[in-house]
Amino acid sequence: MEIAYYPGCSLHASSELYDIQCKMVFRNLDVELKEIEDWNCCGATAASKMNDFLAVALPARNLGIAAATGLSEIVIPCSSCYSRTLVSQKRLSCDPDLKNTINAELIRKVEGDIKVSSILEVLKPKVISGKIAEKAKKKLDGLKPACYYGCLLTRFPCDVEVPDDVENPQGMETVCRALGAAPVDWSYKTDCCGASASVNDADQSQLLMSRIMKDAVARGANCFVATCPLCQFNLDAYQQKVGEKYGIEKQLPVYFITELIGLSMGFDPIEMQVDRHFTDAMGLLKELKLI
Amino acid sequence: MSSTVLKYEATAAQPFLDEITSRSGQNLQACYQCRRCAAGCPVGEETGVTPDRLIRLILVGDRETALNNLLVWKCVACYTCGTRCPNNIQTARITETLxxxxxxxxxxxxxxxxxxxxxxxxSAVRHLGRFNELEGLTIYETKTAGKELSKGEIKGVAGEMITQMRLALKMIKKKRLHLGLDKVRGTAEVKALFKKAEGR
Structure with a gap:
């Protein structure tokens, strides 16, 4: 099975490990990721704050490139890129004038409606079909993840079909259970980590992160799992600082969902760059004898 | 702010309301002040003005406060307000518009x-078509440092530099800092979109 792939800027920079892991995991699930050529930045939150036209036009160029591949589905692992691209597609389909205006500037025009999928939308059928269980060599016994979705996997600024429960999504839990992990039930799975506020409004973002971290610890989680590179980066890189500031004694590793799948598939953690986390992510795996 | 008495003149308020309704695509008049948005807003405690109050300010035509309040700036675009609104008003679209x-x-x-x-x-996206963390953050830090230094906020700038340097060192140590610059071949196409955006 071939599927178009949009990594986005983070996966080509600070979250390169996520890009590597996605490729490793999907290949093993017999899904060939075809990275669309010469993609551009989706504009992220900045474009929607600064300019309504660019918020639609930047992802539109990528949708045009994706359409030219002739593939029927595109997977976008970053929640922000996924949300912005899906919203752009929706706006274009509701506004033919805007679509014509943007298409006039594009070499590869937006046409048709390629299915824009989050990583969970591609993984969930692989759980249901038994493919993940078939490829999982190792059960992730003892792993109690707090599955963290953040904002943009289930909440959209316009009317699009949400592929999971809005307030209490279960996609990540479904994958984790198939791997033998025991995800905890908790209250902050769709709360905001502050996203780029960690840079431009640090106190605010750290307050939001402290609530997320406190609840995960209180519910007995021994790690976080995320699919969004920015959520992952924030909880990972700022956890020590936020913990000190708000008196949270325990620090939890923040895994990408692909790291857990890869581990159960028996991939080498170093090859998956699990040692590149800010909050130690190797120790817990050793402690649980998972590596 | 909560004790301020709002003045309302229907004819004066209408054009501002119309402009925001049309630009944001949101039906502000459907708001019946149930405040579910306020209950869910992650920055509401800090901003004072919550999504429901922002809508109220626009409805009564208080243009000045609607354009100058912390919610407009600190909104993290989490879309909780719009998701929970019984009348499907997406306030985050309103803060973006404002x-x-x-x-x-x-x-x-x-x-x-x-x-x-x-x-x-x-600026970084316009330049190379992709967001390069090092480029984007350098533009940002230079811009803010310049402004803050001109206001004599030396301590704040020094603190920010130390914080960001520490993060950069941590990223280097963990091999998470990407030094190369990613560039789109079709920068002309991206620039054309930016140019078109200016005229709108």
Missing amino acids: KQMSKAAHLEPLTPRIADFHASFM
Whole structure:
């Protein structure tokens, strides 16, 4: 099975490990990721704050490139890129004038409606079909993840079909259970980590992160799992600082969902760059004898 | 702010309401002040003005406060307000609209760092078609440091530099800092989209 792939800027920079892991995991699930050529930045939150036209036009160029591949589905692992691209597609389909205006500037025009999928939308059928269980060599016994979705996997600024429960999504839990992990039930799975506020409004973002971290610890989680590179980066890189500031004694590793799948598939953690986390992510795996 | 008595003149309020309704695509008049948005807003405690109050300010025509309040700037675009609104009003679209109107009116942002961050992000994307963390953050830090130094805020700038240097060192240690610059071949196409955006 071939599927178009949009990594986005983070996966080509600070979250390169996520890009590597996605490729490793999907290949093993017999899904060939075809990275669309010469993609551009989706504009992220900045474009929607600064300019309504660019918020639609930047992802539109990528949708045009994706359409030219002739593939029927595109997977976008970053929640922000996924949300912005899906919203752009929706706006274009509701506004033919805007679509014509943007298409006039594009070499590869937006046409048709390629299915824009989050990583969970591609993984969930692989759980249901038994493919993940078939490829999982190792059960992730003892792993109690707090599955963290953040904002943009289930909440959209316009009317699009949400592929999971809005307030209490279960996609990540479904994958984790198939791997033998025991995800905890908790209250902050769709709360905001502050996203780029960690840079431009640090106190605010750290307050939001402290609530997320406190609840995960209180519910007995021994790690976080995320699919969004920015959520992952924030909880990972700022956890020590936020913990000190708000008196949270325990620090939890923040895994990408692909790291857990890869581990159960028996991939080498170093090859998956699990040692590149800010909050130690190797120790817990050793402690649980998972590596 | 909560004790302020709002003045309402229907004819004076209408054009502002119409402008925001049309630009944001949201039906503000459907708001019946149930405040579910306020209950879910992650920054509401800090901003004072919550999504419901922002809608109220627009309905009564208080243009000045609607364009100058912390919610417009600190909104993290989590879309909780819109998701929980029983009348499907997406207030985050309203804050985005107000931010753009505030910029068009050349108003001084209440939180310059947030405004500078988004502007720097877009400059970086316009330049190479992709957001390169090192480039974007350099533009941002230079911009904010310049402004803050001109106001004599030396301590704040020094603190920010130390914080960011520490993060950069941590990233180098963990091999998470990407030094190369990613560039789109079709930068002309991307620039054309930016150019078109200016005229709209």
